[in-house]
Amino acid sequence: MREPGTSSSVACGPIGPRSMVGAGSAAGGGDAGGGDASAGDADGDAAAGDAAGVSRSSAAATRVGATLCTRTRRLGRFDFLAFAACACACLFLAIAGGAATRTQASASMTVRIMPLPKAKAMPTAKRVLSRNSAGSSDARRPRLGAADTSVSSGVVCMRDSSEAKMKIEGAVALVTGGASGLGEATVRRLAGGGARVVIVDRDDKRGPALEKELGERARFVKTDVTSPDDVQKAIDAATQLGGLRVAISCAGVGWAARTLNKEGQAHDLELFKTVVGINLIGTFNVTRLAAAAMAKNAPGDDGERGVIINTASIAAFDGQIGQAAYTASKAGVAGMTLPIARDLSAIGIRVMTIAPGTMDTPMLAALPEAARQGLAAGIPFPKRLGAPDDYARLAQHIVENGYLNGEVIRLDGALRMPPK
Ligand SMILES: NC(=O)c1ccc[n+]([C@@H]2O[C@H](COP(=O)([O-])OP(=O)(O)OC[C@H]3O[C@@H](n4cnc5c(N)ncnc54)[C@H](O)[C@@H]3O)[C@@H](O)[C@H]2O)c1
Numbered sequence: 001m002r003e004p005g006t007s008s009s010v011a012c013g014p015i016g017p018r019s020m021v022g023a024g025s026a027a028g029g030g031d032a033g034g035g036d037a038s039a040g041d042a043d044g045d046a047a048a049g050d051a052a053g054v055s056r057s058s059a060a061a062t063r064v065g066a067t068l069c070t071r072t073r074r075l076g077r078f079d080f081l082a083f084a085a086c087a088c089a090c091l092f093l094a095i096a097g098g099a100a101t102r103t104q105a106s107a108s109m110t111v112r113i114m115p116l117p118k119a120k121a122m123p124t125a126k127r128v129l130s131r132n133s134a135g136s137s138d139a140r141r142p143r144l145g146a147a148d149t150s151v152s153s154g155v156v157c158m159r160d161s162s163e164a165k166m167k168i169e170g171a172v173a174l175v176t177g178g179a180s181g182l183g184e185a186t187v188r189r190l191a192g193g194g195a196r197v198v199i200v201d202r203d204d205k206r207g208p209a210l211e212k213e214l215g216e217r218a219r220f221v222k223t224d225v226t227s228p229d230d231v232q233k234a235i236d237a238a239t240q241l242g243g244l245r246v247a248i249s250c251a252g253v254g255w256a257a258r259t260l261n262k263e264g265q266a267h268d269l270e271l272f273k274t275v276v277g278i279n280l281i282g283t284f285n286v287t288r289l290a291a292a293a294m295a296k297n298a299p300g301d302d303g304e305r306g307v308i309i310n311t312a313s314i315a316a317f318d319g320q321i322g323q324a325a326y327t328a329s330k331a332g333v334a335g336m337t338l339p340i341a342r343d344l345s346a347i348g349i350r351v352m353t354i355a356p357g358t359m360d361t362p363m364l365a366a367l368p369e370a371a372r373q374g375l376a377a378g379i380p381f382p383k384r385l386g387a388p389d390d391y392a393r394l395a396q397h398i399v400e401n402g403y404l405n406g407e408v409i410r411l412d413g414a415l416r417m418p419p420k
Contacts (some may be wrong), residue, residue: 107326168399169194173246174238176225176286179206182311183250183387186395191217191245193396198238200225200286201251212386225251225282228289235293243297246399247290248309249283253330254363272325279329283310287340287351295347302402305348309395310337312355314410318417320411330355341406350405352398357412360385380414 089124123336177183177405179201191197191214195198199220200353201207211220219236238244255275287308294306313335321325334353341351358364358375364385367375376384 002301022306063268078333129336168246168396170242171195171245171399172198172238172242173248174198174200174234174241174286174290175248175250176200176223176245176282177252177311178249179210179220180354181232181250181363182359182388182391183248184210185392186248186250187214187218189389189392189396196241198234198241199232200231223248225286226277228285231285231289231412235289239293239296244293244295244304245306246288246309247286247294248311248395249286250311251282251286252279254326257325258322259324267324272328276329276332279326283333284336291340291344291347291349294349296315298419299348303348304350304402307350307352307399308344309398310351310353312353312408314355314357314412314415314417315354316408317410320417321420337408338406350402352393352404352406353408354391355400355408355410355412356391357410358385359391360387376416379412382413383414385412386411 027207046315055262075131109369157277168190173195175187175190175197178197178199180203183201184206187197187199187210196218197214197218198224199207199210201217201220202222202224204222207220207222211218219237221303223230223236225231235244238295245402253275255271257267257271261267287310290306290308294308297305312384314324315323315327316330316334319323319331334355344351360372364372364375372385381383391411394409398409
């Protein structure tokens with residue numbers, strides 16, 4: 001990310017310049033606690049004498065059965081019920097242990113384990129099927145969250161729900177900050193998937209270059225996301241291509257400054273306003289105008305008219321020294337996710353936020369290799385910087401998974417930021 005208003009690179013992503021100091025390595029490796037299941041096995045001969053080929057668990061069943069039957073004889077009553085209990089116990093243990101077919105339970109009694117009947121479909125799966133299939137043509141009918149479920153030969157199969165899936169191909173999308181970094185990767189992925197994408201950025205060098213490279217699948221509209229007029233023009237450009245279905249906000253800036261610096265100077269208030277103005281208010285500006293455009297779309301099968309994805313940062317939760325403005329802006333983006341999703345639920349627009357960790361965008365690419373390696377070393381797993389396409393793939397999944405809504409997803413390799 002670059003700093004606001006200038007082309008210099010005093011900037012901070014989730015990690016300000018101070019955080020180049022590694023966060024301390026996490027315990028790598030991790031044990032693969034496979035654990036074997038054979039401990040505690042009681043070998044030895046079964047009291048009733050095991051027949052050749054009978055499994056160990058069948059022998060255990062035999063022992064339990066023998067015990068039960070001995071007690072039954074001693075009691076001398078409820079013989080029938082006791083016999084039934086004995087048979088059930090043997091059946092259960094024999095099934096659990098494998099395929100034993102015949103077990104001698106005691107000297108006086110033989111219990112035959114019958115072959116299992118063909119497995120039946122799980123009742124819960126049946127319920128899922130009947131409710132979903134019955135209501136599939138009615139978008140207003142409440143649906144279960146699971147993907148479609150089918151039952152074939154007793155096996156429950158899960159498959160993508162065409163109802164819940166909002167396809168990329170043919171969709172019209174808008175990506176702010178689309179000329180660089182995470183936004184650019186998202187533009188490329190969406191365009192590669194067959195979407196028509198409007199690149200919304202104030203960078204009038206990289207934006208047109210990307211537009212030219214992608215050809216008719218992309219259109220660049222020079223935009224300052226803080227300007228209502230600019231953003232409206234970009235959205236109008238998108239709606240001319242068809243109904244705007246996807247709006248992704250990646251435009252953002254960072255700046256590191258302490259609330260009170262070492263010389264005792266207070267944080268520049270204009271700087272604070274600028275960062276919050278672009279990252280938070282600019283994001284909301286795009287969100288509100290995109291929602292207004294999406295509201296005019298015909299609903300899809302699931303009643304969905306569009307999806308909005310905003311970009312916060314793990315600094316929203318783990319803000320470091322010097323990140324007051326950046327964290328305030330990103331915490332705002334994260335915090336408004338749920339209320340906006342609720343606001344827009346009535347018209348079928350989903351709202352999600354991605355909170356990236358340390359991503360390998362042009363900002364970090366400018367760092368010396370040692371600093372980049374230091375950043376990567378602080379990430380528990382995988383020990384690498386996030387790739388812009390990691391973000392783009394998550395954005396694609398959010399678009400396609402119609403049940404994701406009102407949530408912030410961290411994309412950070414389990415990184416938790418230290419104070420500095
Ligand atoms: N890179 C990271 O490690 C990281 C981590 C967490 C969050 N983020 C967030 O992800 C987003 C993308 O970051 P990036 O690393 O790809 O940065 P980047 O600098 O590569 O891209 C940001 C883009 O936003 C554009 N932009 C900035 N202000 C704008 C404005 N007012 N109007 C229109 N366009 C504007 C820039 O021109 C640029 O093309 C940002 O919101 C950033 O805060 C980045």
